[in-house]
Amino acid sequence: MAVAGMDSADEAQLRDVIPGVLATLVRRGADFATAEDAVQEALVRAIETWPDQRPDDPKAWLIITAWRRFVDLSRADVARRRREARVSADPPPGPAPRTDDTLQLYFLCAHPSLTPASAVALTLRAVGGLTTRQIAQACLVPESTMAQRISRAKRTVSQVRLDRPGNLSTVLRVLYLVFNEGYTGDVDLAAEAIRLARQLAAAADDPEVAGLLALFLLHHARRPARTRADGSLVPLAEQDRSLWRRDLIAEGVAVLQAALARDRLGEYQAQAAIAALHADAQTADQTDWVQIVEWYDELVKLTDSPVVRLNRAVAVGEADGPHAGLAALAGLDASLPRYTAAVAYLRERAGDLAEAARLYSEAASQAQTLAERNHLTLRAATLRQRLSSR
Structure with missing residues (x-):
């Protein structure tokens, strides 16, 4: 989201406070679609004015500006005049409330009534602050298609009240989908998923959120070695491990260890543990395949996923020999x-x-x-x- 006239620090802060601003409007009674439009217009106003006169409390400034714009938009709709009388007052002056609504906004954008594709798009738009064009490029669809997808999603969640806890596992699945979209166009969705996972980890005290963040970090650390200059894939065993980002590996391992210490194992923590064992091996031959199989056993208990069983069979082939791996594959569906x-x-x-x-x-x-x-x-x-x- 490069913005002319605004430095990178202000730009980063804008993106960080977007979820809290939007969630505050929705919690105060704004419908999601109109609130999101109002926040976007407030961001445009910030881009125009902040380089010359930066507010002392950027989040409070955005909440007040977006709320005023929401009221203006509501007044323009005759059908909302009755609600206008209830919501027309400005938020009180002073610092923005310390209540963090970010987690509730994640729940809203990952609502079960949305398809996975729509939930991903809405999360990137409302929580990530990406433009429709950027999201369309990243998801490899025409901008008009993405605009319609986001518009339908906004209408759907506008009927949902932001007054109950949502399903955290659904939020994590949506972020997992965002991460797996990878990189296309000018938006790196893997990096964006990491940023959003960090934000979610700050709002939700849950070891599985930490496990997902660790998984992202450990996988992302290997990215520089995954492809050759011509774009061809490099298998894990053949990757130049000197290209792996040791800073991300160290951070991922630390996050994972803290999560595992809480003794509430979940699937993302187990996946991260497997990734950590790969990252720990200096060469492919030094990979501790026996431990990896043990972690896959834990993952099978947690998910009973055929895909997990498939990956486990390959690990068994490495730990106990190819014939043992083929035997482990024998009971699986060949269409996987x-x-x-x-x-x-x-x-x-x-x-x-x-x-x-x-x-x-x-x-x-x-x-x-x-x-x-x-x-x-x-x-x-x-x-x-x-x-x-x-």
Whole structure:
């Protein structure tokens, strides 16, 4: 959100206070859609005036400015005149209230009545402060489509009262989806998910929130080594670990250890523990696969997810040999995403190169991204070349 005439510190502060400003308006009785419009107009006013006259309490200034704009918008709607009399008074002067409504706003944007895609878009818009264009670019959809998605989501949550605790697990799933969108256009959604997870961790005293933040940090630390200059994927075992960000790893491990110490294990903490074991290994050969399998066992107990069982089977193949991994895969549905690629990898480890090459080609045809398809196709070609050279 680069803003002409405003320095990066003010810009960062604007984005940090947006959730609290919006949630304050909604808590005072504003409908979500109109409140969000009012906050956006207040932000425009801040951009115009702050470089010359910065307020002592930026959040209070934004709340008052947005509230006045909300009242103006309400007056323009004849159907809301009765409510106007109830809400027309300005918030009292002085510092902004210390009540943190950020968590409630997360609950609202991740409301069960919204589809996952809509919840992600609304969270990025209302909590993250991103523009519709930025969100559309990041999610690889036309701006008009994203505008309609956000508009429908705002109308939906406008009927929801912000007066009850929401479902924290739903909020965490939405942030997990944001993180997995990755990076496209001029918005890095992985970095944005980390920023929002930090914000949520400050508002919610819950070890699973900390576990999700740790998971994000540990995965993001490996990002510089995940792709080559040509955009092709680099498997974990082949990554240059000197490129991994040790600062993020250290922070992620510290956050995870504090969460685990509370003895309330959840799925994100277990996933983060697996990521931490990968990060701890100086080389691929030093990876503690036995411990990783143990953590996958915990994760299976928590989720009973077929995808988790698939990943566990690959870990078993590393810890106990490829045939043990294939045996662990035997009871799973062959239509699972990446199932065929997992079988191909274990077949290659077992020395059955011809079958592995065939399976890699089959997996390539099922790949969900171009980079993944190219990687699997190259793997199949490499094995065929090895077979022909024999």
